[in-house]
Structure formats: structure tokens, C-alpha cells
Amino acid sequence: MAVTTSPERDIVATPMQRAPREALYAGAIALGLFVLFIGLRTDQNISNELILVQRWWLLAVLVVLTMAGRFLYVAYGQPFLANQKIVDVATGLLPESVATRFFRLPYFIAAIVTVAVLVFLAGSLDGLLGPGLAGYARFLRALATIYALASVLFYFRTFIHAHFSALGITALALYPVIVVLVLALYGGSVAAGFQGSLKWVDNYGIQILIYVMLAWGLNIVVGLAGLLDLGYVAFYAVGAYCYALLGTQYGLSFWILLPAAGAMAAFWGVLLGFPVLRLRGDYLAIVTLAFGEIIRLVLINWREVTNGSAGITGIPKVTFFGLMTFNVSDPNYIAKVLDIATSSAYYKIFLYYLILGLCLLTAFVTIRLRRMPVGRAWEALREDEIACRSLGINTTTTKLTAFATGAMFGGFAGSFFAARQGFVSPESFIFLESAIILAIVVLGGMGSLVGIAVAAMVMIGGTEVLRELDFLKQVFGPDFTPELYRMLLFGMAMVIVMLWKPRGFVGSREPTAFLKESRAVSGSFTKEGHG
Amino acid sequence: MSDASSIQKANPGMNDAILQVEHLSMKFGGLVAIGDLSFQARRGEITALIGPNGAGKTTVFNCITGFYKPSEGMITLNRRDGSNYLLERLPNHEIPARAKVARTFQNIRLFSGMTLLENLLVAQHNKLMKASGYTILGLFGFSGYRKASAESVELAKHWLEKADLVDRADDPAGDLPYGAQRRLEIARAMCTGPELLCLDEPAAGLNPKESMALNALLMDIKDNTGTSILLIEHDMAVVMQISDHVVVLEYGRKISDGSPHAVRTDPRVIAAYLGVEDEEVETVLTEVGDEDVIEQLDTGPDSAHGPGTSSSYFAGPVTDTVGHSEGERVTVSKGASRAAQVDAKSSAAASKAASPAAAKPSAKPSAAKSSAAKPATKAPAKPKTPGVSSRRGGRK
Ligand SMILES: Nc1ncnc2c1ncn2[C@@H]1O[C@H](COP(=O)(O)OP(=O)(O)O)[C@@H](O)[C@H]1O
Ligand SMILES: [Mg+2]
DSSP: OOOOOOHHHHSOOOHHHHHHHHHHHHHHHHHHHHIIIIIEEEEEOTTSOEEEEEOHHHHHHHHHHHHHHHHHIIIIIHHHHHHTTSOOTTTOOOOOOHHHHHSOHHHHHHHHHHHHHHHHTGGGHHHHHHHHHHHHHHHHHHHHHHHHHHHHHHHTHHHHHHTHHHHHHHHHHHHHHHHHHHHHHHHSSHHHHHHHHHHIIIIIIIHHHHHHHHHHHHHIIIIISOOOOSOTHHHHHHHHHHHHHHHHHHOOOHHHHHHHHHHHHHHHHHHHHHHHTTSOTHHHHHHHHHHHHHHHHHHHHOHHHHOGGGOEEOOOOOOBTTTBBSOTTSTTBHHHHHTOOOOTHHHHHHHHHHHHHHHHHHHHHHHHHHTSHHHHHHHHHHHOHHHHHHTTOOHHHHHHHHHHHHHHHHHHHHHHHHHHHSEEOGGGGOHHHHHHHHHHHHHHOTTOHHHHHHHHIIIIIHHHHGGGOTHHHHHHOTTOOGGGGHHHHHHHHHHHHHHHOTTOSOOOBOOSOOSSOOOOBOTTTOOOOOO | OOGGGOOOOSOGGGGGEEEEEEEEEEEETTEEEEEEEEEEEETTSEEEEEOSTTSSHHHHHHHHTTSSOOSEEEEEEEOTTSOEEEGGGSOTTHHHHTSOEEEOOSSOOOOTTSBHHHHHHHTTHHHHHHHTTTTHHHHTTOHHHHHHHHHHHHHHHHHHHHTTOGGGTTSBGGGSOHHHHHHHHHHHHHTTOOSEEEEESTTTTOOHHHHHHHHHHHHHHHHHHOOEEEEEOSOHHHHHHHOSEEEEEETTEEEEEEOHHHHHHOHHHIIIIIIOOHHHHHHHHHHHTOHHHHHHHHHOSOTTOOSOSOOOTTSSOOEEEEEOTTSOEEEEETTOOHHHHHHHHHHHTTOTTSSHHHHOOOOOOSSHHHHHHSOTTSOOOOTTSOOOOOOOOTTO
């Protein structure tokens, strides 16, 4: 196709000229999109009649916001971004990066002072400012803390980058200790420290680590072998029900059932794998999706065994390697054995270290396997299946091993999940879970353990943080619950990350062997696999 | 499949042949891509398989390496240790693993996101898999595996040196220039330790310098490893220079077989492959004196005929458009054989109607220039005339 240069092409409108026009377009589109969603709303009145509620004000606000956003982006955002790439004629240098301009020492000091003052005033904030403003003040404190922490990270960025894994593992290992210590200092007693740590260890620590483990397990199937599996949660369910059923029925201990659950999930992985692995791409995705749903429906409908949607309760707790238990009534309850104060936090902290150990096991096995022939064959399969066959690689068994290994880790995570909740029901194993796990793998960068861990932390931790944003209630009214916007934010974050880094947080790939020096392979060469 | 499938050949004299292809046929629906093809490749030699685009060369390779199951025929591979394998019965991945046949692809298939070294290590998968005790021993750092793994790196290094790529061992394969990718694909195939190496157009798209390097690599493989080579090649200069034996295909049939010199002077090959100019064809046809055919030449492709139902090679207008597995789309008419024209010419004196369909060389010359130039607007020819439309795939 010939390129015709029309005369208008040469006269480029300045951003200021384009901005109002584009803002108008954006406004028109927003109006068209939102008029039925937001401008009108169906509701029921007192006599149960359907009525239309008109919300033109809200609509107007949103459209104006959209227009303003577009205007600012075109008028200032785009030129600013473009300027970042232009070399200064005099010095021959690129402009100082946005990050270095954002993280400056004076700002850092200001942030520290703000935090210090607000922490000092913490108790009397409500009295000083009234409840409304105090909420904002706490928000400001949180922002300042985040900024200060980010500055520290930024300052040490090269060091952190070089020792990321070691630092990460150390931080994770110390996390409960630090949480308890900080809260103990804050609350003035050790007991308060343990009590306060519950939320942080359980909701953040354990919750995130479960997803890290699941995503690392799925990473073997999707990231390494390139097989799109939309039903991964099925193996999670198999593991959870394996522990729940065998634990409640036969009273077997977690330490026996953990490997059993892994083996069971791997077995189901192979069973599913045999018929479906000859399928490729979209077909494989659909069949695995169906498999996930089938397992869930079986769990709901096979009432005699699974107790249907009511689920299984009273799943035994994990014991401390059979030496101590976490049941207050038991004679060898941990607090009695060690002669310390009773607290439910011990169990959570123990579970935290347990899942951390399982995660590290997953990572260790994955790293080890990648350097073994089977792991290389997985990646080769993702790159080009036909070439693999021409080299004598049995692609069916290779795919099966990937499926089984991934499923096994899903099974481990499942049995841990059952032990932690003490209760399982089919509700926990819906398609959304598979989608979230897959989203984490894709966001993190397929194949990269570090990227995936960061993605899990951001996505799962981020949605948990929403529960903390109470001050938003002051902005949007008391019946505003930020958690409900979890999925919206999740989706928005995914879109943004995918635009900004289409290959995920860590797009490059570490080679598994090298002759002279190991250089990361840029994401533009690696393939995602076809199924 | 086990050694049960490897039968000992009755004829011991055949054993200097590493590969025997007997009565091989491959049909895709109504299209006969290979028709009753028999040839041999001798051990330690470079055998070239040549022919115009769409002649079925890649299909022969796909049959040998198990990507296609042939419709008919037998492909026997005789290994150096005396064992024989019937390749058409082995599953795809066992052909490289057990029968020791390696191949490259017409459109390069490297693991582009893996480094050169990794590409060559993947090629040694089966060996390493055994050494690692199917992963289990290797997972615990068993010393036998570590030794095998070090050896595999040495072998990879050896082939990287041969292919002159050792400096780039730690770069991703997708980052290499085209010629180097071709050499890497050959090195990767050699890392499987093959006895027969099948190369599909290795010189396609190379510049003269790269082509020279490739020739040197092939000669080196032939002289130093004892690996026999089966080569598909378009560049006649390369073929004449390095091959010991040439088999010529046209429309799935073998039209010539012999030493490079003999093949070069075979009139059928000259007509079919080395190219008879349009005018010459016309002269041939005038000599043959078939009005039908001359009319055909003027009218261009027969647009009235859809895909024929008959699968027979000479049964009139089998015009079939098929999606090729490697992305090319070739429409061939089975009546368009140029070799057949030469046959026809020589037999014309004896009898004009000797072999009606074959002797009606409704030729649409293969050169791309002509096929597009003649629009199919004129009245279609009589149905009995072999239809022609040789749109050649846009591969080159
Ligand atoms: N998988 C396939 N399905 C249908 N037709 C095919 C297939 N593979 C090859 N063919 C047809 O077989 C013929 C020979 O093709 P090919 O072996 O690629 O020729 P060459 O390699 O000699 O150029 C072509 O007409 C092609 O369209
Ligand atoms: Mg070909």
C-alpha cells in the first residue's frame, strides 16, 4: 500500500489545539457509554414497582471528569512523556528521569516529619480535627509512610535489584516477627502484639503466599510449557477436598495428607492430560475450563461424600510436626508445653511459615527443574512443538509431566488452604479463582518466579488494602464499601500493566545454561506457546 | 513400538543404502503430492532431492521423518549397527530418537527465545533424560547426571564451533541473522547424533558468502562424522558442487535419478527443472502438433474446473488448492508436467495419441512471469483437456 502524504500531515496541531477537540470526543464517547449505565437506574419503590431513577448529575460529573482527564493528558501528559525521550542539545543527556525528580531528599524529610508528627498525635487526632478530617489525616499518614518507604527502596535500588531473591526471602522470613514486634511496641504489651498481628499475618501474609504458590504452580504449565490451563482451580479443589475428607473421616494427620493431596492432584492432572493434551490453543483452554467446572459441580452434587454446597467443616488443624498442637483443649497445646500465654496468633504464625516453606519448595523445584532436561523440554515445547518432535522429544509425556507437576503444587496449596480455613466448600473453587491465578502469572511475566511473586503481592495485597481505606466512607458516604470495587480495580490494574509492560513485570527470561556469561533473553524473542 | 518393527532386510547387498524409499505415495484428498516414488540414499553420501516448487520434496521429508503417514509405500532406514527401521510405522518422535534421523525445516524452526547453547542442549534431551534418571536422580544432584550434563555442553560447544557460532552461544537464537540461524538449525540436528540428516532447502535465502560457509559445514559433516545427508535444494550450483547423487521430482513423480552430471544432461530434467523458456515450450508443442494444447496455451488457465474428484495422476483436471502445512498455497495441475512434454515430444513421431493425457502437455510454464500474465477470461477449454493453473506459492 502506497503511503500518501497529505498536506495536512505536515502541519501538526499543537497539543493545546488538539486537547480541547480530543476532550470533546472523549466526552461524547463517555456520554454514550455511561448514559444508560449511570444516567439511568432501575429501582423498586415502596409498592414494589419498577421505577427509573435519573442520575443526570452523576453522569455529568463523570463526563466532565473524563473530558478533563483527556484534556490534561493530551495537553500536558503527552508532551511531557515525549520530552522524556528528547536529548538536551547542550549536555547531550536525557532529562533527569521522572523517578529521580520524584524522590528527592527534601521530600523524603518532609514525609518523615509528617509521619512522625501524625504518629505522635495519633491519639488526639479525633479531638483536634474532628472525625472527618482525622480520617484524611490518617490517609495522609499512610501516603507519607508509603512515600518514605518507596524513597528508601529507590535509593537502594541497585543493591535491591542485585540481591532481590535473598532480600525477598529474608524479608518474608522476618515478616511475622517484625509485625509482632512493631505492634507490641505500639500497643505496649507482647500479648497485644500477637493479637494485632493476626490480621497482618493471616489476611496479608498467608493469603498472598497461597496465591504465590498457586501462581508458581500454574507457571509451570502456562509460563514454562505454554499450555493455557483455565481450570487450574480444579487441582486446588482436589487437594483441599483430599485433606478435608481424609482428615475428617480417618483422622489422618496433615503431614501424611499433604503429599497425598499432591499425589492425588497430580494423578488428576495426568488423567485430564491424557485426552486433552493433543488439543492445542483455544481448544485446550476450553476443555480445561470445562474440567474446572465439572469438578466444582461434582463437589456440589455428590452430597453423600462432599456434603454439597454446605461444605465440610471441622477440618483438623495442622499439628506442630506431631509434637504440639494448636487446640487449646489438648494436653499438648503449644502454650501449655512452652508455658506461654494463650493466643490464637501462634497458629497463624505457624501457618505462615508453613506456606512460606511450601512456596520456597515450589520455587526450588521449579528452578531445579528448569535446568534439567525436562524443564528445558517444557520451554522448548512452548517455543516450537514441531521442532521438539523433530528432535525426538516425546511431546505427550513432556506435556503430561508439566501438567502433573503444576497440578501437584496446586494440590499442596489446596490441602494447606483446607487446613488454614478449617472449612471447605465448592464456593472457594469457582472459575474466578482460576482467572485470578492466571492473571497473576500473566502480569508477573510468564516464567519468571520473581515477577509472579511481585504480581501476587500487588494484586492480592492491593485488594486487601482496600478494606483498610475506611476514610473513603467519608468521601462517598457510609454505605460505600471499597472491597466491592476489588474486581474493577483488579481489571484496571491489569489493563494498565499490560499497556505499560506487555510481557508482564519481568518480561525477560533467564537462560538455564551458559558458556561464558548468562545474559537475560529479552521478552521479544520468547513465545507464549500455542496451547 | 519396539524392535519388533525393525525387520532385517533379505537382500544384504542393499545395506550400503541407509535409506530406501519404495513405492511411496502421499495423497491429500484428491491431490497426489507424491506418486509411487522409489529411491535410495547411500551411506556416507550426500543425496540431493531436487524439483520445482510444489514437486513434493518437503512432503517426502515429512513422510520420512514421520510428520505425515504415507498413503502407501515403505521407507526403510538401515542403521550402521545393522538394525533396520520401517519409518512409516514409527511414531513421530521415535524416528529421531531410535532411527537416528534428524531434520531441518524449510522455514527455520528454532527455539528463538532460548540461547544457542540451550537449543543444542534441548537436542540432546533423550540422552540427558536417561542420565538424569528421568529427572528424579538429577533433582538430587546425582553425580552421573552432572557428568552427562557437562558432556552435553561439550558436544554443544563442538557443534557451535563447527557452525562458527561459538561467540554467540549465550545469545537468543531469534537474535541471529538468517544464515546463522540456518547453520544453528543444522548444528542442533547434529546434536541428536543422527545417522541420516535431512536438510530442507538449507541454502534458501542465503547470500553467497553464507552459502559458501554452509557448503563447508555440510562437507565437514559428511567427511568427519559419517552422517549421510539427504538434501533438498533449489540452487543447482550447490547441488552440483556437493552432492554425490541426485533424485529429481516433478509433480510427485521421480523423473530422473543418478549422478549430478547425468541428471544435468537429462533432457527431462532440463525441461522440467532447469527451465524451458516459454517459446521453447511452444516450439515443442508445435512439433508435437497438438492443437488442443496450443489453444490451451493461448487461453490460459482453465477456470471452469474445480477440484477434480479423481485422485489418479493422469486422470485429467485434478486442480486442487490446498493449504500447505508450512504456509504456502500451491495450485497445481497434474497435467502440467514438463518432463511429460519431453516424453511426448520424443514419442510424437511414433504415435500422437500414445498416451493421451500425458502427451497433452497443457503446459503453463512454471516461471512465475507467465502464469499471472494470462488472465483466464477466454472461453474455457474443452472439459477433457487437462486444466492448468500453476500459481506457484509465494515462498521464495
Ligand atoms: N498438509 C498438506 N495438505 C494438503 N496438501 C499438501 C500438504 N502438504 C503438502 N501439500 C501439497 O503437496 C504438494 C507438494 O508440496 P511440497 O512437498 O511442499 O513441495 P516442495 O517442497 O517440493 O516445494 C503441494 O501441492 C502442496 O500443496
Ligand atoms: Mg518444500
